[in-house]
Amino acid sequence: MKKTILALSLTTAMLFSQASITNAESYVDDILKLQPDISEEELLQDVQMIASNTGQSEQVILEQIYTELKEDEAKGIAEKSAYSKEKYGVSPRGGSGGTVSIGSSTKGNFYYTPSETAYLDHGHVGMYYTSTTIVESVPSDGVRTISTSARKVDSSGSVVKSVSTSTTNRNNAADWAYTQVGQSYSYNFATNRLTGHDGAKNCSKLIWSAYKVNGNLDLDVDGGLGVYPRDVRDASDTVLVRNI
Structure with missing residues (x-):
């Protein structure tokens, strides 16, 4: 038995x-x-x-x-x-195929724009290094700089946001992001919160790390294993500056 x-x-x-x-x-x-x-x-x-x-x-x-x-x-x-297909005509993976320039803003602010491909839809974020220069990570170039006049997006759903912290932290975060120019792109959003701050990174990791290293801010709305662009956009320490 x-x-x-x-x-x-x-x-x-x-x-x-x-x-x-x-x-x-x-x-x-x-x-x-x-x-x-x-x-x-x-x-x-x-x-x-x-x-x-x-x-x-x-x-x-x-x-x-x-x-x-x-x-x-x-x-x-x-x-x-929320937007018609015509209005949502953004280029894939944070490319520059939109029609509206994002415009100038304060150093340390960031912009968010809807962004998708047939299989990957996370949105896209980039940081203002100066009032007229963006530092961002895109698949084609990795971490790069681009002028705000050349950085074009679709206006539907695109916003500029600021981070609720000191001017020193905002400036230091933007300066740190600039030091990452030349790093390669990482397609890993799923666990990017736990990867190192230096090295290959995607767009949301760049901004999240910049403020985590400079100010110990956690720009991640849900604190999960992955930090996605919409997580940065919706983080509690961010404030809407304007719609693009």
Whole structure:
């Protein structure tokens, strides 16, 4: 009888273990569909690192990443529904194919614009290094500077925001962002909050790191594993300056 119970217990444990593995594999597949420019190897390395540092299971971490990506996807869908397709004609991944110049603003401020491709819709952010110069990270060039007159976006949904901190912090954050010019682009939004401040980075990581390093501000609306452009836009320490 005891042998039968033990055998049943082992079988049940194996089934639960197999189900957990299957769920984890499913999350990996779903995450890579939502974040296709990172490799499975890179994703799993980051998940293992987070699990080691936090004590959470890899399954829990994968589920959190997937949930954040789906929430960001939902924000993108809501954003598009707020504007007509004609008005939402933004160029992909923060490119410069819009029709409206973002205009000048104060050093340390940032702009947000809706931005999408057929499979990646996170929006885009860039920081004012001077009143007429933007520092930003885009796939084509990595971290670069561009004039505000040349930086064109679609006006629908595009905004300029300021950060509620001292002028010193704003200036230092912009200066730090400028030191990153020349760094390559990273497609990893899913765990970018936990990657190093230096090195390859995407647009939201650039601004988040700039204010985290200079002022210890956390420009991330939900404090998740990934900092997305809309997370920066909606962070509690930001204030609307104007609509573009």
